[in-house]
Amino acid sequence: MRILAACVLGFVLDLILGDPVWLYHPVRIIGNLIAVFEKKLREIFGNSKKGNLIAGGVLCVLIITFSTGIPLAILYLAHKIHPILSFLLESFWCYQLLATKSLRVESMRVAQRLYAGDLAGARVAVSMIVGRDTESLNEAGVTKAAVETVAENTSDGVIAPLIFMMIGGAPLGFFYKAINTMDSMVGYTNEKYLYFGRAAAKLDDIMNFIPARISALLMIVAAFLSRMDGKNAYRIYRRDRMKHASPNSAQTEAVCAGALDVQLAGDAYYFGTLHPKKTIGDDIRPVETEDISRTCRLMDVTAWIAVVMLGLLRFFAVTVLSHMI
Numbered sequence: 001m002r003i004l005a006a007c008v009l010g011f012v013l014d015l016i017l018g019d020p021v022w023l024y025h026p027v028r029i030i031g032n033l034i035a036v037f038e039k040k041l042r043e044i045f046g047n048s049k050k051g052n053l054i055a056g057g058v059l060c061v062l063i064i065t066f067s068t069g070i071p072l073a074i075l076y077l078a079h080k081i082h083p084i085l086s087f088l089l090e091s092f093w094c095y096q097l098l099a100t101k102s103l104r105v106e107s108m109r110v111a112q113r114l115y116a117g118d119l120a121g122a123r124v125a126v127s128m129i130v131g132r133d134t135e136s137l138n139e140a141g142v143t144k145a146a147v148e149t150v151a152e153n154t155s156d157g158v159i160a161p162l163i164f165m166m167i168g169g170a171p172l173g174f175f176y177k178a179i180n181t182m183d184s185m186v187g188y189t190n191e192k193y194l195y196f197g198r199a200a201a202k203l204d205d206i207m208n209f210i211p212a213r214i215s216a217l218l219m220i221v222a223a224f225l226s227r228m229d230g231k232n233a234y235r236i237y238r239r240d241r242m243k244h245a246s247p248n249s250a251q252t253e254a255v256c257a258g259a260l261d262v263q264l265a266g267d268a269y270y271f272g273t274l275h276p277k278k279t280i281g282d283d284i285r286p287v288e289t290e291d292i293s294r295t296c297r298l299m300d301v302t303a304w305i306a307v308v309m310l311g312l313l314r315f316f317a318v319t320v321l322s323h324m325i
Contacts, residue, residue, distance in 0.1 A: 002087055003169040004314045007162065010094025011307050018101035026096055026174070030067050030181045037062055038186065042196070052195035060182065060199045067178035072171040093170035097177055099157035100303050103129075103150055104296045110146040111292040114139060131184075133269040143287050147295045148264050151256035152249055154219065154299040156180055159306045160211035166310045179207050189245075190273075205247055212248035215302065216241065216255050218309070222301035223259035228294070233258035236281050243278040250280055257281025259298060260291050 019025060037059050045051035045058075071093065079086035106129045113122035122142045127134040130145045137145065160180075165173040183204035186197035216237055224230035236258030237251070243265065244250035250265070257264040261284040267276050 001315075001318065002083075002090070003166070004311055004318070006087060006090040006094050006169060007165045007314075008307065008311060009091040010096075010165070011098060011100075011162070011303075013091070013095035014098040014100050015303075016101075017095070018105055019099070020096065026071075026093070027177055027181055030063065030174075030178055031185060033066060034059070034063055034182055034185050038196070049195050053198060056186070056196040056199040059186070059196075060179075060203055063178050063182055064175060068171050068175040071174045075169075075171065090170045094165050094173060097161045097165065097170065097173040099153065099161075100299065103153055103157055103299065107146045107150050107292050107296060110142060111289050114142065114289045114292075131270060136269070139289075140287050143289055143291060144264055144266075146292045147256065147260070147262075147287070148253055150292070150295045150299055151219075151253045151264075154302055155208065155212045155215035155248070155252050158299065158303050159215040159218065160208055162303075162306055162310055163211050163214065166314045176207060179203050188270075190270075208248040212251040215306075216251040218305050219252055219255040219259070219298060219302045221305055222298055223255065225305075226259075226297055226301050228259040228298065229261050230259065232261060232282075232284075240278075240280045243280050245277075254280050256295055256298060260287075260294060261285055262287045262291060 038055075041055035041059055042052075045055040075086050075090060078089050106125075110122050110125040110129075113119075113125050119139055119142070122139070123134045123137055126137070126142050126145050126149075130149050132145060134142065134145065161173050161176055164176040168175075179200070182200035183197075185200075186193050187201035187204060188194075188197055220230060220233050220237060223233040233255045237254045240254040240257070241251050243254070253264055257280045261282070263279050263281045263283040264287075265277050265280040269275070
């Protein structure tokens with residue numbers, strides 16, 4: 001029950017406190033480690049296609065080993081000192097590995113700038129949470145970008161980490177975050193990362209395959225509970241869930257587009273290059289600033305459903321196993 005309690009406590013702390021800005025975030029440490037290893041591995045294996053593929057694979061092994069092994073070792077030592085110490089440490093890490101409040105706070109900063117009529121400020125605010133170029137986005141484009149990143153990260157930043165932590169505690173949460181962070185840093189299809197980042201991108205696709213679909217189904221339920229268009233959320237999910245280069249990214253975006261009765265995605269610029277993308281959802285009504293807060297509400301309800309459902313599954317699984325042993 002220790003893992004279940006740590007996950008629930010971490011979830012509640014995240015909802016209340018958000019990211020602890022006063023402390024260096026472990027994901028930033030993983031990011032710095034990726035940057036250091038990338039530089040060294042490129043020097044060792046060269047810049048050929050084969051060299052990049054090998055270097056990218058080695059990067060995955062090293063980052064996963066360090067990111068999972070170190071927290072596991074620290075928790076083991078903490079438990080040797082006192083079980084309460086290891087529980088508190090694991091709860092704190094579970095809290096750090098979730099991003100529910102930070103997603104809400106960062107996306108609502110975009111909304112606040114739009115409400116104030118500050119499009120330039122909204123572009124800057126949204127650039128902090130999306131990977132696309134934002135300099136030329138209009139108000140609708142900024143709103144769509146914020147809505148899409150909250151919808152997608154409901155899976156990547158909330159539900160998927162919860163799933164992994166409910167299974168294996170904070171160490172497995174770090175395992176997931178290591179892969180997800182590698183994908184966000186090197187999993188691009190541009191010239192620099194096409195081969196170097198391939199292993200990280202494929203591994204991220206595999207790790208998120210089931211969580212993304214669980215997140216989408218939970219979000220459909222959340223759409224009904226939030227009195228949004230649940231029926232359309234399910235319809236658009238069925239139709240548009242694979243309209244993305246990634247097998248996972250459009251899962252929750254499709255649900256969100258359907259729940260809001262808007263059209264998302266479409267062509268976008270990344271690093272100055274236009275990337276053609278299919279649209280998701282139907283243009284039933286224009287996107288509006290309020291859709292950002294609606295998407296945050298959808299994320300919050302989805303997160304609560306997830307923690308209750310996963311918590312019950314964890315509880316009954318542990319109970320059954322304890323009676324079998």
